Each structure stands twice: as structure tokens, then as C-alpha cells.
Amino acid sequence: MNILTRLIAATMLSLPAMTAGALAQDPAPSSRLTVTFDKIAEPTGQIMFVVFDSEEAFDRGGKPVRAIVVPVDAASETTIIEGLPAGRYGIKAFHDIDSDGKMSSNPYGMPTEPFAFSNNAVGNMGPAKWADAAFDVRGAVTHSIAF
Amino acid sequence: MQPDRRQLLQSLIAAAAAGAVITPDRALAGAAPADWTVGVADVEGDIAPQAMRRIGGRAPVDFGGSLYRNGPAKFRRGTSAAGHWFDGDGMMRRFAVNDGAATLTARFADTPKRRLETSLNRIVIPGFGTAQGEGARMNNNDDANSANTSVMMLGGELLALWEGGSAVRMDPDDLATIGFKTFRRDLKHMPFSAHPRVEPDGTVWNFGGGGSNAGLWRIAADGTLRDWTNIKLPRRSYFHDFSMTARHIIIVLQPWLQEAFAFPLSTAMKWRPEQGTQIMVIDKDDLTRQRIYELPAFAAFHYGDGWEESDGTIRFDGCLEADPTFGQTAASALLRGEHIRSPQPTLTQIVLHPGGNASMLSTGIAAEFPVSDRRLAGYRRRLTTHVTGYRDTPFPHAIAAWDWQRGRDDRYDFGSHQLVEEFQYVPGRSADEREGWLIGTTLNMTANATELHLLRADAVARGPVASWRANVALPIAFHGTFVGA
Numbered sequence: 001m002n003i004l005t006r007l008i009a010a011t012m013l014s015l016p017a018m019t020a021g022a023l024a025q026d027p028a029p030s031s032r033l034t035v036t037f038d039k040i041a042e043p044t045g046q047i048m049f050v051v052f053d054s055e056e057a058f059d060r061g062g063k064p065v066r067a068i069v070v071p072v073d074a075a076s077e078t079t080i081i082e083g084l085p086a087g088r089y090g091i092k093a094f095h096d097i098d099s100d101g102k103m104s105s106n107p108y109g110m111p112t113e114p115f116a117f118s119n120n121a122v123g124n125m126g127p128a129k130w131a132d133a134a135f136d137v138r139g140a141v142t143h144s145i146a147f
Numbered sequence: 148m149q150p151d152r153r154q155l156l157q158s159l160i161a162a163a164a165a166g167a168v169i170t171p172d173r174a175l176a177g178a179a180p181a182d183w184t185v186g187v188a189d190v191e192g193d194i195a196p197q198a199m200r201r202i203g204g205r206a207p208v209d210f211g212g213s214l215y216r217n218g219p220a221k222f223r224r225g226t227s228a229a230g231h232w233f234d235g236d237g238m239m240r241r242f243a244v245n246d247g248a249a250t251l252t253a254r255f256a257d258t259p260k261r262r263l264e265t266s267l268n269r270i271v272i273p274g275f276g277t278a279q280g281e282g283a284r285m286n287n288n289d290d291a292n293s294a295n296t297s298v299m300m301l302g303g304e305l306l307a308l309w310e311g312g313s314a315v316r317m318d319p320d321d322l323a324t325i326g327f328k329t330f331r332r333d334l335k336h337m338p339f340s341a342h343p344r345v346e347p348d349g350t351v352w353n354f355g356g357g358g359s360n361a362g363l364w365r366i367a368a369d370g371t372l373r374d375w376t377n378i379k380l381p382r383r384s385y386f387h388d389f390s391m392t393a394r395h396i397i398i399v400l401q402p403w404l405q406e407a408f409a410f411p412l413s414t415a416m417k418w419r420p421e422q423g424t425q426i427m428v429i430d431k432d433d434l435t436r437q438r439i440y441e442l443p444a445f446a447a448f449h450y451g452d453g454w455e456e457s458d459g460t461i462r463f464d465g466c467l468e469a470d471p472t473f474g475q476t477a478a479s480a481l482l483r484g485e486h487i488r489s490p491q492p493t494l495t496q497i498v499l500h501p502g503g504n505a506s507m508l509s510t511g512i513a514a515e516f517p518v519s520d521r522r523l524a525g526y527r528r529r530l531t532t533h534v535t536g537y538r539d540t541p542f543p544h545a546i547a548a549w550d551w552q553r554g555r556d557d558r559y560d561f562g563s564h565q566l567v568e569e570f571q572y573v574p575g576r577s578a579d580e581r582e583g584w585l586i587g588t589t590l591n592m593t594a595n596a597t598e599l600h601l602l603r604a605d606a607v608a609r610g611p612v613a614s615w616r617a618n619v620a621l622p623i624a625f626h627g628t629f630v631g632a
Contacts, residue, residue: 110288125286
């Protein structure tokens with residue numbers, strides 16, 4: 001059953017390397033997205049997440065429109081994203097428990113830090129798909145993601 | 148009768164028979180003697196603690212403790228079924244003996260696999276011989292974990308073991324599932340196999356993984372991880388168990404080789420007897436010191452503890468088969484009610500000579516599920532307890548203790564109406580391994596009930612000194628452990 005481990009690892013979710021930093025800021029701020037992360041098992045480290053605005057970017061490794069880091073010191077954390085143009089978005093997130101800026105994995109490449117997607121979408125041997133993870137942002141929107 | 152009508156009737160009868168095989172309530176009906184398929188029937192839910200009825204003999208007053216046994220007990224959902232005996236949901240059973248009375252409790256390990264398949268009412272998670280179904284969700288190997296193969300008590304924790312993922316923690320009293328065991332954060336989800344070996348001082352060694360790599364776990368008796376080391380293997384052999392002496396780890400690399408990444412896993416493994424069997428011996432004190440021995444091809448699932456002699460000769464036993472037909476096809480056919488005959492597993496001593504040669508000494512005795520006195524793990528011993536008495540069903544009917552010194556099998560046959568499971572060795576009052584006990588279970592097809600039996604290790608042929616019967620028939624389980632009171 002050892003193949004199983006490697007089979008899954010080989011096709012396992014590849015969150016893009018994420019760094020906190022400025023990405024393209026939209027010139028016409030129009031929405032306010034409040035993202036709440038729940039069921040955080042260990043109140044330490046940080047949550048790193050990226051926001052995508054297209055299926056192409058979300059499903060095929062394109063660039064996110066935002067990359068955000070939220071410090072964690074409770075079982076639930078909230079952050080507010082201003083200035084997203086109205087539209088459909090998808091989020092990929094992981095809890096960087098050891099704050100090393102990377103999604104840690106075990107020696108066979110299996111992720112060891114919790115990850116989650118918008119709509120609490122779940123993938124199978126890979127990240128969730130845009131079709132399941134995309135949600136609308138128009139005006140003031142609150143979106144909850146559980147780890 | 149017209150031929151086509153006869154054919155139609157025959158196919159209807161065959162369909163009805165197939166339906167009977169996969170109908171769990173048939174196993175519980177009790178109206179007529181069950182056939183061997185009761186051994187792979189489904190259990191629909193947890194078994195609340197129940198007193199077992201004493202049906203013979205009497206347990207010694209000072210004998211007490213819990214026999215934990217683990218095995219698959221749910222194979223079919225809706226119109227779907229697991230493709231292999233090894234892929235059913237694990238059910239932990241606890242047979243507690245106290246003051247001559249016995250009780251049974253049994254609970255399924257509450258795994259992500261079981262939760263998902265329950266919600267879908269469909270078998271969808273792939274496994275050893277099961278294909279992936281629609282609706283499968285796996286984001287790590289523990290999403291496929293059936294926690295169905297063995298059990299150990301480690302540092303006060305009861306662990307249900309599988310071989311492709313983490314151990315599952317369960318409450319030792321009520322068998323409630325606590326969650327996956329992570330020995331160290333960076334080793335989360337790393338495979339922890341179902342065949343750990345335990346030194347007399349309680350130090351645990353286990354492997355996990357495979358293919359071209361095996362992780363080697365070393366854990367202190369209190370459950371603290373000492374280290375985990377990746378070992379490069381010379382071939383992608385499938386192995387389910389390993390052996391160990393006081394100084395060496397022994398990994399048998401049978402020529403049943405993983406040649407592809409595919410589900411079910413068994414379809415990705417090919418039997419290459421022309422490549423022979425390799426035996427890798429690793430120095431426990433320096434894991435980089437490794438030797439390879441060569442033997443003609445054999446297949447095996449299970450080995451016993453080994454020992455070494457003063458000149459460096461290593462001896463260990465295994466239940467060797469001419470080829471892996473059982474794992475490849477026969478164990479799948481069981482779930483369809485078919486008995487495919489496969490090569491007899493034969494108790495064999497493998498001898499690794501200091502000069503680099505290896506040889507095999509066959510006892511000629513049919514044997515599986517080898518067990519021995521854990522106080523002697525890694526050191527010379529006399530006895531290997533094993534199931535035997537394979538006849539008309541896929542399951543054995545007898546229990547025996549092979550004496551390596553006398554070259555004799557001390558055996559008790561429970562009869563053709565009884566399917567015999569692995570027995571555990573329990574030390575007696577003295578250090579002499581012959582003064583111990585054998586405790587284990589059978590599935591009585593006439594009574595349609597699971598039974599618990601206690602035998603003397605030095606008088607197996609005399610039969611049980613005490614027997615108890617449950618009011619439920621549980622399917623055949625794989626491995627167990629005994630925890631003294």
C-alpha cells in the first residue's frame with residue numbers, strides 16, 4: 001500500500017509558492033470581502049492564502065490577484081480584503097503552523113499542514129477545482145473557510 | 148427442459164446464490180449452519196459489550212486480560228463491494244477475560260474512508276484490490292486508511308494498524324476512535340505498518356512505505372519516537388511484514404514487484420520468480436551497514452521473530468508460498484464467495500549463513516499467522532504458534548505450536564465447522580515458554596457464533612482448557628495482541 005502514498009503525493013495539491021507581498025492592486029475598489037478561517041486546530045503560526053479571479057489561474061497554476069498572510073493566535077481568524085472588483089473568486093489557503101512560509105510535507109511529499117479552499121471545496125488527489133471553489137463577490141461579502 | 152430455459156434458471160440460481168453471499172443478514176440469521184462465507188460477511192454496526200457464554204472448561208483464576216483483535220468487517224455498500232479481503236473497514240474486537248468470565252466488545256475504527264463511504268452508501272476508496280469509485284475524496288493516504296490489519300498497545304495507547312498510513316488511536320476500554328497517531332509533526336501520514344516488532348525491553352521497530360524506500364521507525368517502550376530513517380531498497384518489492392534479531396533488521400524482498408503506479412495496488416504488482424527473493428539485513432546500530440542474501444523465489448505475507456547464533460548465523464521463520472496467488476486473486480474471490488485454491492503457506496526456517504549464502508528448511512507444515520513468546524523476541528526460542536488444517540474452505544480449522552527443537556507440531560483441530568483465527572501467546576508463571584497460554588478465536592459455523600478459546604502452550608492437542616461463545620458471528624479478523632490484566 002506504499003504506492004498509495006507516493007501516488008497521492010505525486011498528484012497532490014501544489015499550492016503555488018506564496019509570499020506576502022504586493023500583487024496587482026485593482027484601480028477601482030468596489031467590494032469588501034471578509035474571510036473567516038475556522039476550526040484552526042493549533043492557535044499558532046500563520047495562514048497563507050491566495051485569491052484567484054479565474055478558472056484558468058485557479059486550476060492551472062496561474063497568478064493569484066492577492067496573496068495574504070494572517071497571523072494565527074486563536075481557533076478562528078478573520079481578515080478583510082478591500083478593493084476587489086465585483087466578480088467570481090476562489091481561495092486556496094494553508095495553515096503555516098511553523099511559520100516557515102512553506103507548506104510543509106513529510107519525507108514522502110505528503111502535506112503535513114492543514115489546507116482548505118473557498119466554499120470548503122474538497123479535491124481528490126489534488127486541489128479543489130474552480131467549479132467547486134468559486135464564489136461571488138459583490139459589495140460587502142463574508143466568506144468562511146474551515147480547516 | 149429446454150436448454151435456454153435451463154440456462155436462464157441456472158443463471159437465476161447463480162444470481163440468487165451470489166446475492167446470498169453478499170447479504171449480511173444471512174450471516175446473522177442462524178436458521179441453518181453457515182458456510183465459510185460467514186467469515187467475510189458484513190457487520191452493520193458496533194457490538195455493545197456483551198457477556199460471552201462459557202461453553203466448556205474453566206479458565207485458571209489468575210488468568211486475566213484483554214485479547215484485542217482487528218480485521219475487516221464491512222465490504223459491501225449498496226450495489227458496490229470492496230475488491231479484496233484486505234480492503235474492508237477495520238473493526239476492533241476486545242475479548243476481556245476476568246475471573247473466569249469473558250466479555251466481547253467490537254467497534255469499527257471511525258476513519259475518513261468509513262465516514263465518506265457511509266454517507267455515499269458506496270465503496271469508492273481504492274485499496275489493495277479495490278478500484279477507485281465515483282465520489283472518492285483523497286487528499287492524503289490516511290483518507291484511504293481502513294485501520295483494519297492489526298493492533299498494538301504502545302505507551303498506554305491502543306493503536307489500530309494498517310500498512311499504508313498512520314496508526315489510529317482507539318480507547319482501550321470502549322474502543323472509541325480518538326484519531327490518527329502522529330509520532331512527530333514532520334512524519335504526519337507516514338506509513339506505519341501493521342507488523343511492528345517489539346524487543347523484550349519494549350523498544351518497537353516498524354517499517355512503513357516501500358517501493359524503492361522504506362521508513363524505519365524506532366520507538367521507545369513509552370511511545371516516544373527515537374528516530375525515523377529512510378532506507379533505500381534495491382527493488383520495488385511488496386512486503387507486509389519483516390523479521391528481526393537482537394542486532395539486525397531483516398527485510399524479505401520477494402519478487403512480487405510494483406511495476407506501475409495504479410489502483411488497485413495489487414494490479415500494479417507483478418510476480419517475477421526469475422528474479423528470485425532478496426533478503427536485506429540491516430545492522431540496528433548502524434543502519435547504513437546492509438547485506439543482501441539471495442534465495443530462490445517465494446511469496447510470503449508473514450514472518451516470525453529471528454535470532455542469531457554465536458558464529459553470526461541468522462535464523463528466522465516465515466510462512467512461505469510458491470507464488471502470491473492468494474494475495475493476487477484468491478483473497479479477492481473470497482468476497483464473491485469463491486474459493487480459488489492457492490499454494491499452501493508452509494512454515495519454513497530461513498538460514499542466513501555468515502559466508503553470505505542462504506538456505507531454507509521447510510517443516511512441510513501448512514501454517515499461517517505465526518506468533519511466538521515476545522519475551523524471547525530476537526533470541527533463540529522453541530515454539531512458533533500458527534494456524535493450520537486447511538481443507539475444504541479458504542480458512543484453517545486447526546491451531547498448532549511447532550517445536551523447532553523437537554521438530555514436532557502440537558496441534559488441535561477444532562473441526563470442519565470451525566474457522567480458526569490467529570492465536571496469541573501469553574506467558575505463564577515461569578520464564579519457560581512452554582508453560583504459557585494460547586488465546587484466540589474461532590468462527591463456529593454450526594453455532595453461527597464467534598468463540599474464544601484458551602489452550603496450554605505445552606498441550607495444544609488436548610484442546611481448550613476454557614471456551615466461551617458470543618451471541619454474534621464476527622467475520623475472520625487478521626491480527627491481535629494480548630494485554631495482561
